[in-house]
Amino acid sequence: MTTAIAKFAHLQIPLEDVVKATNNFADDNIIGRGGLGLVYKGQLQRSGELITISALRLDRKHDGGVVEFWTEVSMLSDLKHPNIVSIVGFCDDKHEKIIVTKYEAKNGSLKEHLSNPNLTWTQRLKICVGVARALSYLHYDEGRGYGVIHLNINSSTILLDENWEPKLSGFKVSIKQSLNRMDHVVLSEPIGTIGYLDPEIEKSKGVTCKSDIYAFGVVLFEILCGRRAYIRNDANRLLAPLVMQHYENETLPDIIHPDLRNQMSIYQISLTSLRIYSETAYSCLKEEQAHRPHMLNIVNELEKALEKALKFQPRPENFVRPLFVFCFLFTPLTLFSFVLN
Structure with missing residues (x-):
């Protein structure tokens, strides 16, 4: 050494x-x-x-x-x-x-706040955008002359400062890779945390930057559903297959965190924001690495989702808006076709 x-x-x-x-x-x-x-x-x-x-x-x-x-x-x-x-x-x-x-974790880790009823949809989106920008920097920044595959993306390695800004940590198993080979497989045993592991590792016998994309997709759904990626004694202990099933069956609203559903009803949050977000998160979980988006695209889509959400500020006169209105708007047939704005 x-x-x-x-x-x-x-x-x-x-x-x-x-x-x-x-x-x-x-x-x-x-x-x-x-x-x-x-x-x-x-x-x-x-x-x-x-x-x-x-x-x-x-x-x-x-x-x-x-x-x-x-x-x-x-x-x-x-x-x-x-x-x-x-x-x-x-x-x-x-x-x-x-x-x-x-010391940049004055609000602990994201894992501690997944079900926090006071963490708003807009705050959650800002956290997602911050982490996406960090990953884009790791994967593509030319200033270093190499890219970084993080391999430990999860809600515990995302720390939150006093302003709820995310700080990515946990680089103990990260891999350096040439910028022009970030999509190429690096031979490796499965690395990461249960619930976030790229299912393609077994097939390809290695990892790529798309392994980070998969793990980040799981985090995006953790934030939306308000639950961890893996719950040991739960019937649906793995979140990823659960959300994929609900997304494909157009029943995703059934597993969105109840407090978020309530916020979206009361604050009349644009359904466009949710549609963009959920489409992006789902694309990250594609089984084949080649079908997953690159971080630059993910950053762009999440920024769009945040922009749409910011257009809808809380309206005091609507604080008692009935929840059934939200539920009606989010029937399976309208979830991804109807937009409020």
């Missing part, structure tokens, strides 16, 4: 600084568990500035995780985007390996 340490020397943080910042890894400062270990919140003095940090401490009980540690450091050191977490540095000292990023 000597070469790696030399390359990232400017990001090294002394262990004693991280210990001080987290009050010696006090239990009170634990804010979560990442795939590699516990995450601590702290205050770190860096370049004369006191900043709030998240410190992911590699679990020393396990021998694994070293490759993932350096992968994440390598990725974050190159990535600069408003919707991706920002690295502060890392510690590799006295058998400790710690990744330090800016």
Whole structure:
């Protein structure tokens, strides 16, 4: 790892600084568990500035995780985007390996808010657009000279700041790929989280940027349905096949989160917004990778959906608008043909 340490020397943080910042890894400062270990919140003095940090401490009980540690450091050191977490540095000292990023999850992860009744349709769309822009940057930005296949897109790796802006994290298994080969298969074992795994991996024996598209499609439906991609003891434990079935049977309104349905009724949200969104999400889940859209197209479609939604502001006189009106408008025959505007 000597070469790696030399390359990232400017990001090294002394262990004693991280210990001080987290009050010696006090239990009170634990804010979560990442795939590699516990995450601590702290205050770190860096370049004369006191900043709030998240410190992911590699679990020393396990021998694994070293490759993932350096992968994440390598990725974050190159990535600069408003919707991706920002690295502060890392510690590799006295058998400790710690990744330090800016604390940007004041509202936790998206997973915690999927069924939040106060998270509006417009807010959800803004989150989706932010994540889509981050993925477009990963897949296509020419400034780096290479693309990145994230391979860990899920509602837990999407963090939310104080303004509900998304910050994509979780780069421990990401892969660098030539920009002109992003659609080419990289030989790999299935990588990712159950419920988000690209079904084509078994067939192609590898991953492409379209594996990220599939996982993002699952997230889009998590946001619409207000439930997680995988619920262990549920009859419909996997969300993806459930939403595909309802979409194809024109019964998608049956599984939209009830609070969202209510918002759409009360606030007279454009059905065009929902149509564009659901069509885009469904296209991401196409079984064959070649049939899934590219992130640039997804960004454009989600921005259109957001634009349509923003045209319909809450109208106080309509707060008691009966829900049956929404249900009537969303009968299977009219869901994707009728538009309010």
